[in-house]
Amino acid sequence: MGRMFGRFRNHILIFFAVIGPGFITAMVDNDSGGIYTYSAAGARWGYLPLWTLIPITLLLIITQEMCSRMGAVTGKGLSDLIREEFGLRITFIMMTLLVLTNFTNVVAEFAGVASSTELFHISRYVSVPLSAIAVWFLVVKGNYRSVEKIFLFACVLYGSYIISGFLVKPDWKEAAIYSVKPVLMLDRDYIYMLIGMVGTTIAPWMQFYLQSAVVEKGITAKEYAASRVEVVVGCIMTDVIAFFIIVACAGAIYTVAPKDIQDAGEAALGLKPFGQYAFLLFSAGLFNASIFSASILPLSTAYSVCEGLGFETGVDKRMKEAPIFYLLYTLLIVAGAGVVLLPHFPLVKMILLSQVLNGVLLPFVLIPMILLINRKDLMGEWVNPRWFNLATWISVALIIGISLALGADTIKDLWRK
Amino acid sequence: MADNLLFFTELMGMPVLDLKGRRIGRVKDAALIPLDHVSRIDRYLVGGGDAWLSVRYDQIAEIGREAGIRLSDEQLVPYHEDDCILRIARDLLDQQIIDVTGRKVVRVNDLTMEIRQEGGRAALHVVEVDVGLRSVVRRLLQGGMPRAWIRRLQEPIPPNSIRWELCNVVESDPLRRLRLAISYDRLEELHPADLADIVEDLSPAEREAIFETIDSEVAADTLSEIEPKMQAAILESLEPEKAADIVEEMAPDEAADALSELHDDTSEEILGSMEAESKTEVEELLEFKEDTAGGMMNTEYVELPEAATVADALEALRANEDLLEQLNTIFLVDAQERLVAAIPLARLFIAPAETRLQELASDPLIQAPVEESQDRVVEQFDKYNLLTLPVVDEEGKLAGVITADDIISVLRRA
Numbered sequence: 001m002g003r004m005f006g007r008f009r010n011h012i013l014i015f016f017a018v019i020g021p022g023f024i025t026a027m028v029d030n031d032s033g034g035i036y037t038y039s040a041a042g043a044r045w046g047y048l049p050l051w052t053l054i055p056i057t058l059l060l061i062i063t064q065e066m067c068s069r070m071g072a073v074t075g076k077g078l079s080d081l082i083r084e085e086f087g088l089r090i091t092f093i094m095m096t097l098l099v100l101t102n103f104t105n106v107v108a109e110f111a112g113v114a115s116s117t118e119l120f121h122i123s124r125y126v127s128v129p130l131s132a133i134a135v136w137f138l139v140v141k142g143n144y145r146s147v148e149k150i151f152l153f154a155c156v157l158y159g160s161y162i163i164s165g166f167l168v169k170p171d172w173k174e175a176a177i178y179s180v181k182p183v184l185m186l187d188r189d190y191i192y193m194l195i196g197m198v199g200t201t202i203a204p205w206m207q208f209y210l211q212s213a214v215v216e217k218g219i220t221a222k223e224y225a226a227s228r229v230e231v232v233v234g235c236i237m238t239d240v241i242a243f244f245i246i247v248a249c250a251g252a253i254y255t256v257a258p259k260d261i262q263d264a265g266e267a268a269l270g271l272k273p274f275g276q277y278a279f280l281l282f283s284a285g286l287f288n289a290s291i292f293s294a295s296i297l298p299l300s301t302a303y304s305v306c307e308g309l310g311f312e313t314g315v316d317k318r319m320k321e322a323p324i325f326y327l328l329y330t331l332l333i334v335a336g337a338g339v340v341l342l343p344h345f346p347l348v349k350m351i352l353l354s355q356v357l358n359g360v361l362l363p364f365v366l367i368p369m370i371l372l373i374n375r376k377d378l379m380g381e382w383v384n385p386r387w388f389n390l391a392t393w394i395s396v397a398l399i400i401g402i403s404l405a406l407g408a409d410t411i412k413d414l415w416r417k
Numbered sequence: 418m419a420d421n422l423l424f425f426t427e428l429m430g431m432p433v434l435d436l437k438g439r440r441i442g443r444v445k446d447a448a449l450i451p452l453d454h455v456s457r458i459d460r461y462l463v464g465g466g467d468a469w470l471s472v473r474y475d476q477i478a479e480i481g482r483e484a485g486i487r488l489s490d491e492q493l494v495p496y497h498e499d500d501c502i503l504r505i506a507r508d509l510l511d512q513q514i515i516d517v518t519g520r521k522v523v524r525v526n527d528l529t530m531e532i533r534q535e536g537g538r539a540a541l542h543v544v545e546v547d548v549g550l551r552s553v554v555r556r557l558l559q560g561g562m563p564r565a566w567i568r569r570l571q572e573p574i575p576p577n578s579i580r581w582e583l584c585n586v587v588e589s590d591p592l593r594r595l596r597l598a599i600s601y602d603r604l605e606e607l608h609p610a611d612l613a614d615i616v617e618d619l620s621p622a623e624r625e626a627i628f629e630t631i632d633s634e635v636a637a638d639t640l641s642e643i644e645p646k647m648q649a650a651i652l653e654s655l656e657p658e659k660a661a662d663i664v665e666e667m668a669p670d671e672a673a674d675a676l677s678e679l680h681d682d683t684s685e686e687i688l689g690s691m692e693a694e695s696k697t698e699v700e701e702l703l704e705f706k707e708d709t710a711g712g713m714m715n716t717e718y719v720e721l722p723e724a725a726t727v728a729d730a731l732e733a734l735r736a737n738e739d740l741l742e743q744l745n746t747i748f749l750v751d752a753q754e755r756l757v758a759a760i761p762l763a764r765l766f767i768a769p770a771e772t773r774l775q776e777l778a779s780d781p782l783i784q785a786p787v788e789e790s791q792d793r794v795v796e797q798f799d800k801y802n803l804l805t806l807p808v809v810d811e812e813g814k815l816a817g818v819i820t821a822d823d824i825i826s827v828l829r830r831a
Contacts, residue, residue: 074620075619075620075621075622076620083511083524084511084512087510087511088510088511088526088553088556088557089556089557092553092557218644218646218647218650220621220650220653222653309524309553310523310524310525310526310548310553311549312521
């Protein structure tokens with residue numbers, strides 16, 4: 001018994017030693033865009049979309065697992081590997097796209113900061129600049145360990161959605177049934193909603209961030225078993241949060257009167273009749289998610305680009321040593337926050353554009369990933385098993401198809417506006 | 418830009434002409450044979466027909482940036498994979514190498530080569546490895562516009578290059594390392610802290626390669642500068658004998674710290690391969706909890722009997738030359754090995770040789786028991802402005818010393 005406990009304790013210790021990268025990446029996935037998509041799904045369709053969360057979790061696990069495995073085995077970031085195996089030109093094109101895509105994503109996050117603080121009657125002209133400065137200092141002046149702790153704490157704050165989900169007192173029986181009962185309808189809006197849910201869940205930047213974080217954390221192939229558990233648990237937690245967001249909006253908005261909401265702030269307002277706390281928690285959750293993603297995205301972008309193009313990188317370097325890294329990082333934050341403050345800036349279009357770009361870039365990230373992870377000289381005994389490869393190709397094809405469909409649809413939307 | 422310089426990007430795709438001036442193909446890659454010559458391009462791999470052809474350096478009459486390569490001998494053989502050659506496009510471009518003088522890891526964007534006339538033949542010698550923005554621009558534009566335009570476009574960007582002889586290629590396969598004559602001798606001359614920074618930037622396999630080959634003493638100093646988790650990963654990747662050699666060379670307290678991070682069976686294995694003397698020292702330290710004075714201390718100090726004089730002290734210092742760099746206090750113990758006094762080293766210089774050390778002792782004598790908590794120890798360093806704090810066991814016997822650098826590491830970790 002004592003021995004068994006000892007072994008169990010050992011496992012727990014290893015698990016805590018590798019915790020961080022998988023959780024953080026998965027949680028940032030529920031950024032302001034994600035929260036909006038889930039809220040909109042719940043507000044318009046009630047409990048019907050819940051069944052998609054299980055396949056989405058599987059797709060998420062498959063892609064995330066590959067990245068963390070590559071990071072642990074090769075000890076190199078994804079952009080490092082792409083550069084070494086596919087050359088400078090492909091890397092450059094990819095990085096240019098990544099910067100563009102992530103820039104629009106950063107804008108979307110700061111827009112999330114703006115709309116969530118405005119729910120508390122704080123002007124965006126105060127909250128957005130303050131957040132931008134805080135984010136910049138957090139990463140530049142902190143070190144990896146302390147920053148990771150703050151991020152993990154931010155992950156815990158996502159719990160606010162679980163509580164607000166309970167406060168709304170939704171119909172749990174229906175929620176349980178629709179979680180496992182797929183409902184397919186040939187309704188154009190319904191299908192686009194489903195596509196949107198998958199599309200916001202798997203984004204190109206996550207693959208870069210996760211792999212770099214695994215490398216930075218020094219996780220080795222030996223510890224990989226524990227790291228895989230972390231990734232899987234992280235992905236599941238992400239979708240548990242998504243579940244509660246949908247349920248909250250279904251219970252609060254759909255049951256009263258189904259409607260199309262325009263942003264996540266509107267969803268929060270919809271929760272107001274169910275008590276001040278439900279509203280507060282939902283809004284605070286949105287602020288947390290937005291600022292959390294706003295701190296990770298610019299950092300991850302600057303890392304990936306400088307790694308891939310061979311410029312000095314890392315927050316442990318001084319500004320003079322890694323000028324391009326700091327320039328890119330600062331520019332993304334300043335411009336991302338600045339755009340949100342511009343009067344008459346087509347913010348909604350920009351956020352829609354971020355979805356299009358995510359969809360366009362995704363195939364260029366996922367396909368090289370599968371090619372790399374099947375390279376015996378890189379991965380050794382850790383290459384994909386054949387059955388898993390099949391599953392991976394199918395998932396990737398599915399994700400790419402869905403993302404492109406979402407992108408195409410959004411372009412049509414943009415055209416119409 | 419001097420005309421005798423040629424970038425590797427310019428060489429790629431350059432036409433290769435036979436004796437009659439007919440084009441037989443274009444350059445696809447070039448290779449060095451380091452065992453023959455460190456910088457001369459030995460092989461040009463030419464593609465045109467079905468298979469690549471291999472052109473030796475002595476089959477070339479002329480190399481011109483615009484005119485291309487003109488051969489002096491048409492007896493070409495098909496290219497075969499060969500372990501002794503370092504192919505530039507495949508093995509060097511886009512890979513990481515170590516810039517020994519810049520003390521960092523850089524990614525190769527391009528190479529600058531020099532066209533030299535050698536006995537009526539033209540040969541290319543690698544002179545510099547190009548990193549930075551200028552070479553990125555060159556790579557991106559390569560093949561997209563005439564070579565002369567690219568040269569003009571890159572002109573305003575300041576160059577960023579490393580001399581070829583100051584570069585160290587990293588190769589994790591030991592056999593290939595031998596065949597390519599890659600050694601890490603030059604890394605041994607770096608300051609261990611700089612080498613540690615370099616090593617931290619590499620991948621695990623490359624780290625292992627470096628620690629496998631460099632001198633154990635340098636490896637030990639370098640390992641001490643690396644953060645604990647990575648230390649453990651490196652030690653685990655090495656053969657236990659090699660790991661033991663390195664751990665033996667480390668200061669006992671650092672060795673104990675490193676081993677305590679490892680899995681029990683791995684650290685047993687390494688301890689098993691160590692020499693008896695350093696093994697017991699390290700094992701004793703492993704007994705102490707990490708966050709106590711016992712866990713922080715090291716056992717490298719100089720102690721003398723109570724009655725010793727300045728002359729004796731100088732004698733003892735001569736016998737412990739390897740400790741001198743870090744030493745700033747020596748200790749006096751009585752017949753039962755109990756600590757009685759601490760003497761700041763500097764006082765020895767101004768005292769006559771026959772002075773008894775007792776007279777030079779710091780007063781009061783500040784010491785800590787082995788079980789003292791880490792926080793208390795740090796406090797004492799701050800309060801008394803210490804450089805070295807002696808640690809004693811339950812019987813008052815000198816067990817080890819804690820030095821200011823240990824305290825700095827503790828504070829930085831917090």
